[in-house]
Amino acid sequence: MPKFPNFIPDLQFARFNDRKIINWFPGHMAKATKQIKEKLKYIDFVIEVRDARVPISSKNKTINEIFIHKKRLILFNKCDLISKEHQEQIKKYFSSESSSATIEGPKVLGTLFTSAKQGLNVNKIVQECLHNKNIEVAPKKFKTIPYTFLIAGVPNVGKSSIINKLIEKKKAKEGALPGVTRGMGFFPMKTRENCLLLDTPGIFQPDIETNEQGFKLSLINALPDHLFGGDSAAGGNATDLTPLIDYMLFQLNRNECYDYVEILGLKGPTKNIDDLLLAACKKWKMFTSGGEPDLNKALSHLLFWFRTGKLGQVVLDCELLEQSRLNSEIVVDSLKMGKNSSLEPSS
Secondary structure (H helix, E strand, O other): OOOHHOOOOOOHHHHHHHHHOOOOOOHHHHHHHHHHHHHHHOOEEEEEEOOOOOOOOOOHHHHHHOOOEEEEEEEEEHHOOOOHHHHHHHHHHHHHHHOOOOOOOOEEEEEEEOOOOOOOOHHHHHHHHOOOOOOOOOOOOOOOOOOEEEEEEOOOOHHHHHHHHHEEOOOOOOOOOOOOOOOEEEEEEOOOOOOEEEOOOOOOOOOOOOOOHHHHHHHHHOOOOHHHHEEOOOOOOOOOOHHHHHHHHHHHHHHOOOOHHHHOOOOOOOHHHHHHHHHHHHHOOOOOOOEOOOOOHHHHHHHHHHHHHOOOOOOOOOHHHHHHHHHHHHHHHHHHHHHHHHHHOOO
């Protein structure tokens, strides 16, 4: 039984309607994308890192297009911030969608839930690539020739933390792999096999498809706060995070994640962002020198608590996962109906 059975969360977020879709693709990302394309032929495996809270929305179309014919392992990092139930939903989604090779590409080796912070499953990454049950990996002709790995993903999904768990402390010598390592940041990996890892900067796609995708990526800190946070706050020195925190509240309610109610001392869930902010100011004693509630501090603190999982375990793509489940059920029902009709005797 739901914890608050009389509370009905909103199914749509109203603020989407009055906002322009904002794109973010700085020059250094365009340069990095070009460099990766030039060195692509030297890469054996791609490790694509996504945030487990947005397993679909943190997919980068640019990465998918560049690496479509490369063996690729998809990591859902920060899995400690989502529940086991959500992990199962994500597994089902990708096992059904990727099996047809229409969504992720024909060379996807599989998916792996990781938490670089806790060290969970990071030691399985190389073995999942080299000894994959779905796609055979040819051995190198000579042991002195390394397997090369490239790690990629949108910003702030935990690539650096994973890299630090995988590599030796010192960078590989330039020229260790002819024509590849020079200026590209290759590192020897902590493996029995001869492996090198290429770090890449966080690469975003040139276009964001929907405002909701933008809000999701802002919540996990993959986009700068000011892009989807709203207009400048009073005085023009800070970003007004109200729209972003309003969307956070919408997502917490939609996920039936009501930890904030007890944390902030509320009587029950709320859809009102003002009620949430006033409760936060009271709980955390955030007031201006004049005694007024310091809403900017409350906004920043709530965002920090959400990003670090202190407001509960939430998957922001829950509606996409649910839609996929419903579509799968429709397909199964259609197949059953077709099978039954074919068994009926003709008149």
